[in-house]
Amino acid sequence: MVRSRINGVLGLVTALLVMVGATFVFVVAPIEVEMREIQKVFYFHVGAAWSMFVAFTVTAAYGIVYLIRRNPRADAIAGASASVGWVYAAIVLLTGMLWARSAWNTWWNWEPRLTSMLVLWLMYAGYLLFRSTTRGDARRTYSSVFGIVAFVMVPIVYYSIRIWGSVLHPATKTKWNLDNRMYYGMLLGTLAMSAAYVLLTRLRADVDIAEQEVDALRQEQMFGEDAEG
Numbered sequence: 036m037v038r039s040r041i042n043g044v045l046g047l048v049t050a051l052l053v054m055v056g057a058t059f060v061f062v063v064a065p066i067e068v069e070m071r072e073i074q075k076v077f078y079f080h081v082g083a084a085w086s087m088f089v090a091f092t093v094t095a096a097y098g099i100v101y102l103i104r105r106n107p108r109a110d111a112i113a114g115a116s117a118s119v120g121w122v123y124a125a126i127v128l129l130t131g132m133l134w135a136r137s138a139w140n141t142w143w144n145w146e147p148r149l150t151s152m153l154v155l156w157l158m159y160a161g162y163l164l165f166r167s168t169t170r171g172d173a174r175r176t177y178s179s180v181f182g183i184v185a186f187v188m189v190p191i192v193y194y195s196i197r198i199w200g201s202v203l204h205p206a207t208k209t210k211w212n213l214d215n216r217m218y219y220g221m222l223l224g225t226l227a228m229s230a231a232y233v234l235l236t237r238l239r240a241d242v243d244i245a246e247q248e249v250d251a252l253r254q255e256q257m258f259g260e261d262a263e264g
Contacts (some may be wrong), residue, residue, distance in 0.1 A: 090120025
């Protein structure tokens with residue numbers, strides 16, 4: 036009951052942030068002089084990237100918690116966070132491609148940030164594929180290790196421009212040099228994305244826990260019937 040109320044409040048907060056953020060992005064924030072309307076993807080791109088980094092950090096952190104405490108809920112949170120983070124990573128790639136088409140006249144090039152981002156997305160796709168094809172303690176243990184190892188790509192993506200350099204992708208600090216209306220649009224968009232991440236992760240983790248409980252009951256019933264037989 037308490038969790039349902041919390042989820043309900045989170046849902047309302049998320050909806051409010053989305054509405055206010057959309058108003059700032061499409062009405063209040065000015066149209067950028069050079070890139071025109073396509074610049075609006077920036078607000079979704081930054082918010083999705085921030086939420087993705089948070090999601091994969093949570094996956095690694097709860098993977099460590101599971102390995103130490105063997106708590107199934109920690110594994111459920113890690114898996115749920117990775118699922119939502121992977122969707123956000125897809126949004127980052129798609130919006131990045133839209134930006135690239137307008138700024139560089141190509142949908143894709145093997146620029147450091149884009150390339151490392153693709154590798155990150157593929158690694159967590161593998162993580163989710165592994166979780167979907169295994170069950171029980173093996174899934175929880177090995178996916179925890181997988182999530183911790185995959186996290187190595189997060190700082191690589193973030194610092195890729197500093198590591199390898201790029202004449203195309205703007206530096207990370209660029210987003211702070213904005214018109215105030217653009218800055219608040221970015222901030223509200225990021226808050227909306229973050230609130231949606233928390234809500235979706237909680238809901239997905241609850242589903243995972245429920246599935247684990249159902250599997251445990253089935254196993255108990257099965258072994259109970261075998262013992263009686």
